Amino acid sequence: ACTLRENAAALDAEQELVGVTHPFHPLFERRLPCVGRRQNRHGARLLLQTEDGAVWSVPPHWTDLASPDPEVVVGHGRAALRVSDLLALADLVERLRGKLVG
Structure with missing residues (x-):
């Protein structure tokens, strides 16, 4: 699972790539580095960073980390x-x- 990062922009070779599996999500079928985890009123969220530096908050069950x-x-x-x-x-x-x- 991905780990919490102080700076989401700091990418390293050990970061886990997470695939977005929800068919209606704009990042569907993309594998992105997970730069952190958060908890909000909607539950657990993964922070995935795109090539342009944007960080997307995605529920874990919309990724290949879910069963x-x-x-x-x-x-x-x-x-x-x-x-x-x-x-x-x-x-x-x-x-x-x-x-x-x-």
Whole structure:
């Protein structure tokens, strides 16, 4: 796992490269150095640094550090969305609909 760095711009040969696996993330399929870890109100975050020096905060479960999702493994990657994703989307649509109507 990546370690906390005082200066995210200081890259060295021992830094771990982390791949972004979330298909809708702008950094999808890129492997970037992990320059730190943080905890915020949304949970654990990894700090990944791009070539231009920008640091992106990414949840660990959106990277190759997470265990493979059993639904994706069983479906051999064919499903566009998992059941939990569809339920979350339905909940979001319902909440947004309530704001538009109410």
